[in-house]
Amino acid sequence: MTAAELAEAATIAEAALTLDAGEGAALVERLSRPPADRRWTALTVDGGVVMASMSDVPESGTMSTKEPTVGHLDLLAVHPSAQGQGRGRALVLAAEEWLRDQGARQARWAGNPPCYAWPGIDVRYTAAACLAESLGYERYHVAWNMTADLTGDLSVEEDLLRLDQAGVAVRAAGADRERVAAFVAEHWNERWAWEAANASGLHYAERDGTILAFAAWGARPAWFGPMGTSPAARGLGLGRVLLRRCLAEQRAAGQASAQIGWVGPLRFYSRAVGARAERVFWLYRRDLV
Incomplete structure (x- = not known):
């Protein structure tokens, strides 16, 4: 065009x-x-x-x-x-x-x-x-989205202290974005890797130089996703922390709510941020x- x-x-x-x-x-x-x-x-x-x-x-x-x-x-x-x-x-x-x-x-x-x-x-x-x-x-x-209200509590300070004591650091991707995208491609697929590389915001967790989990927003404008945690790191609560960090960043960008796109695990998002299933697609x- x-x-x-x-x-x-x-x-x-x-x-x-x-x-x-x-x-x-x-x-x-x-x-x-x-x-x-x-x-x-x-x-x-x-x-x-x-x-x-x-x-x-x-x-x-x-x-x-x-x-x-x-x-x-x-x-x-x-x-x-x-x-x-x-x-x-x-x-x-x-x-x-x-x-x-x-x-x-x-x-x-x-x-x-x-x-x-x-x-x-x-x-x-x-x-x-x-x-x-x-x-x-x-x-x-049929597919559906969930809506997250960004006006509520999205704090993660206590979680970050807990993770730090376990040797886990949570960061916003900068110059290391391609390294995070490579992690996503290895554990999931090239489609998610492209979204991670092109997202407005990308956060990840690592321990001893090994990436454990990621979450992104804005690959599809104004929406949250994708996100994932490697099997070896599940149970640490990384998904909740990374989700909340992304949503807080979306709030700082001027959004009052966020769409969690093409949702699978309804219960996780409902418990983590009170998201509700709302938008349905045929x-x-x-x-x-």
Whole structure:
């Protein structure tokens, strides 16, 4: 996209994405800077924009969960003044045609990690869900976020003293960010490693020079995640400390609440910071052949 086109898309997204107030421009900008192994496009009509992508499969012999024939609809936004005139449908069909040209045999309205806007369609964006189903998309999975209130107690001072006595140091990543990303890739996957490397904030714990756990925020603008603790360090309470440090940093950046994206362990986040399950996403797919 040219700078002017990017600015136009950001303006449309800011106006249309009412459930993501203030994030539209940041989402367009993030999706326009994906990992190197991703092909992407942004297509526009007057008052509307769609962004789509496909991830290349790595060389034979490497481990990957990428699917070479699956394309993704990453973002669809139509300005409120232009809604109800068929622009959304036209944009989706144009994105599908681009995906076919790239070799896709299936299109998904689902998050394409590590660089994504949402896990799927927020059920409250009902018009988007109706559009997907009218075009023959099948709802095949459900994902959810949790919301953490950042106005409460996020202190970790006592925990840090306890960990220090156990020889564990908790730090914010700086020049050592790539070392933390390498730890993430080793213990989890390259997708989380990319998110750690590109996050706004990254915190980690180590003992005797060995990294034990990490937590990140802002890889997806304004959201928390991912985070993880190596098996050998579980039970030390590192996850709670790193989570709270990240959330406190998000509060300092001006957020009153934070989305914990694509959640698995509901109980952990509920107990650690009183987070509540709140935002639900439907994942859709449709064969293009």
